[in-house]
Amino acid sequence: MQSGDSWVVVGLDNGGNKNNATVLDASGKFLVDELLESPSRVTEGPDVAVAALVDTFEDILRRTGISRDRVRGVGLDTPGPASADGVISSKGSTNFAHPGWRSYDFRGALEKKLGLPVVYNNDGNAAALYAHYELFGPLAHQRGSISAIIGTGFGGGVIEKGEVVKGAAGMAGELGHVHIPTHGLLEPDQPVPHCNCGFDGDAESFASLTGIEKNLLPYWLTRYPGHELNRAESVAKAAKLVRAYGEAGDEMALKIFAQQAKAIGRLFTIAANFTDPDGYFLGGGVVEAAPAFRDWYLAKVRENTALREEQVRASRFEMVPHLDMAGARGAAIAALERIHTR
Ligand SMILES: [Zn+2]
Numbered sequence: 001m002q003s004g005d006s007w008v009v010v011g012l013d014n015g016g017n018k019n020n021a022t023v024l025d026a027s028g029k030f031l032v033d034e035l036l037e038s039p040s041r042v043t044e045g046p047d048v049a050v051a052a053l054v055d056t057f058e059d060i061l062r063r064t065g066i067s068r069d070r071v072r073g074v075g076l077d078t079p080g081p082a083s084a085d086g087v088i089s090s091k092g093s094t095n096f097a098h099p100g101w102r103s104y105d106f107r108g109a110l111e112k113k114l115g116l117p118v119v120y121n122n123d124g125n126a127a128a129l130y131a132h133y134e135l136f137g138p139l140a141h142q143r144g145s146i147s148a149i150i151g152t153g154f155g156g157g158v159i160e161k162g163e164v165v166k167g168a169a170g171m172a173g174e175l176g177h178v179h180i181p182t183h184g185l186l187e188p189d190q191p192v193p194h195c196n197c198g199f200d201g202d203a204e205s206f207a208s209l210t211g212i213e214k215n216l217l218p219y220w221l222t223r224y225p226g227h228e229l230n231r232a233e234s235v236a237k238a239a240k241l242v243r244a245y246g247e248a249g250d251e252m253a254l255k256i257f258a259q260q261a262k263a264i265g266r267l268f269t270i271a272a273n274f275t276d277p278d279g280y281f282l283g284g285g286v287v288e289a290a291p292a293f294r295d296w297y298l299a300k301v302r303e304n305t306a307l308r309e310e311q312v313r314a315s316r317f318e319m320v321p322h323l324d325m326a327g328a329r330g331a332a333i334a335a336l337e338r339i340h341t342r
Contacts, residue, residue: 006025006026006027006070007025007026007070007071007072008023008024008025008026008031008066008070008071008072009023009024009071009072009073009074009075009332009335009336009339010022010023010024010057010060010061010071010073010074010075010332010335011023011024011074011075011077011327011328011329011330011331011332011333011335012053012056012057012074012075012076012077012110012328012331013077013123013126013325013327013328013331014040014042014049014053014076014077014078014079014106015040015042015078015079015095015123015327016040016042016079016094016095017039017040018037018038018039018040019037019038019039019040019052019053019056020035020036020037020056020324020325020327020328021036021038021056021057021059021060021328022036022060022325022328022329022332023060023061023064023066023332024329024332024333024335024336026072026336028133028336030329030332031064031066032060032063032064032325035324035325036059036060036063038052038055038056038059039052040052040053042095042096042098042101043097043098044098045098045099045100045101046098046100046101046104046106046109047100050106050109050110050113051113053076053110054110054113054114057074057114071116072116072117072339073116073117073118073119073335073336073338073339074110074111074114074116074117074118074119074335075118075119075120075121075126075328075330075331075332075333075334075335075336076106076107076110076118076119076120076121076331077120077121077122077123077125077126077327077328077330077331078095078106078120078122078123079093079094079095079096079122079123080093080122080123080124081093081122081171082106082120082122082170083169083170084120084166084167084169084170085105085107085108085120085170086105086106086107086108086118086120087103087104087105087106087107087108088101088102088103088104088106089102089103090102090103106120107119107120117335117338118335119331119334119335119338121164121330121331121334122155122157122170123155123327124147124149124155124156124157124173124175125156125157125164125166125173125330126326126327126328126329126330126331126334127147127149127155127156127157127283127320127323127326127327127330128145128146128147128149128156128157128158128159128164128173128281128330129157129159129164129330129333129334130320130322130325130326130327130329130330130333131145131147131279131281131283131318131320131321131326131330132145132147132159132162132279132281133162133330133333134321134322134329135279135281135316135318135321136278136279140162141161141162142161142162143159143161143162143277143278143279144158144159144160144161144275144276144277144278144279145158145159145277145278145279145280145281146158146159146175146268146271146275146277146279146280146281147159147281147282147283147320148175148203148207148264148267148268148280148281148282148283148284149282149283149284149320149323150207150208150209150260150264150282150283150284150285150286151208151209151284151285152208152209152210153176153196153204153208153209153210154175154176154203154204154207154208154211155175155176156173156175156176156283157173157175158172158173158175158271158275158277159277160275162337163337164334165275175203175267176195176197176202176203176204176207176208177195177197177199177202177203177204178202178203178267178270179199179201179202180201180202180203180206180263180266180267181266182201185206185259185262185263185266187219187223190219191215191219192205193205193206193211193214193215193216194214194215195211196210203263203264203267206259206260206263206264207260207263207264207267209239209240209285211260212239212242212256212260213235213236213238213239216256216259216260217229217235217238217239217242217256218235220252220255220256221238221252223252223255224251224252227252229241229242229245229252242256242257243257243285243286243289243293246289246293247289247290247292247293257297257300258300261297261300261301261304262300262304264282264301264304265300265301265302265303265304265305265306266304266305268280268301268304268305269304269305269306269307272305272306272307272308272311276311277315278314278315278316279315279316279317279318280301280302280305280315280316280317280318281317281318281319281320282297282298282301282317282318282319282320283319283320283323283326284320284323286319287319287320287321287323288323294319298317298319301317302317305317
């Protein structure tokens with residue numbers, strides 16, 4: 001399909017190492033099918049990183065053969081914590097450690113440099129928005145969803161009638177830091193997992209690579225003293241291998257992932273009683289896992305989500321597609337939606 005001469009929006013996904021970009025036309029069709037990455041240079045501070053994003057923007061237009069005057073808006077997503085309008089936390093963060101980032105208005109700075117309206121979302125919310133539009137299609141504006149995206153941390157978001165629920169301070173949908181009831185989830189001798197945010201027993205303390213490394217793996221290795229991973233060079237290295245063991249059907253790895261899936265199911269149960277969403281979506285490394293393992297994991301999440309009969313009929317469970325492009329695509333959708341509702 002030719003996009004003709006109508007207008008487009010550009011989605012820019014800014015990560016710790018890479019930028020990724022996409023173009024979305026006015027009809028809602030993505031003009032980029034592959035992952036196009038370039039260095040984000042965020043460690044060098046805001047000036048360098050904003051310049052790198054402008055390069056990414058120009059590069060994606062060159063590659064798609066779109067002239068600049070057809071771009072009506074830009075969507076930007078970055079890791080948090082940041083305000084709903086893209087001001088980086090005054091305390092900085094893992095990704096924005098350079099002192100120049102503290103309280104930096106990332107969205108405003110990019111808008112000024114590009115001379116185009118820029119719409120901001122954090123990366124979890126952008127991915128959740130993409131999942132929602134991709135999986136609900138034309139019904140997106142009538143549906144609600146919750147997306148749990150499991151990576152180093154636990155990201156995601158809550159979408160209601162096609163819009164990201166951002167909250168008063170921009171901190172809604174921080175699903176990773178929702179407390180999970182641990183009764184019946186932990187083994188009798190298992191310590192309550194700890195999260196970097198300071199909470200004990202929240203979703204991220206179970207369901208993240210960090211949670212496996214800091215909490216689940218150290219415990220489960222004591223239960224399987226003969227396991228090969230006890231001989232790994234470090235627990236950090238061992239944690240990265242747990243998924244491959246799971247795919248191969250290793251008993252201990254499956255216990256770890258079953259515990260994780262149970263925690264996600266309990267989080268979804270909380271969501272069922274809060275916003276009663278139409279869709280429960282799951283993304284992260286597990287999406288790229290072997291299909292049998294991936295299906296087993298999603299089934300475990302589902303069986304641990306306590307829904308009422310009416311909710312079972314009204315809702316669906318799905319994997320978030322194209323996760324590597326979800327941030328840029330979600331950011332672009334947000335920009336398109338802003339223009340459509342203006
Ligand atoms: Zn937490």
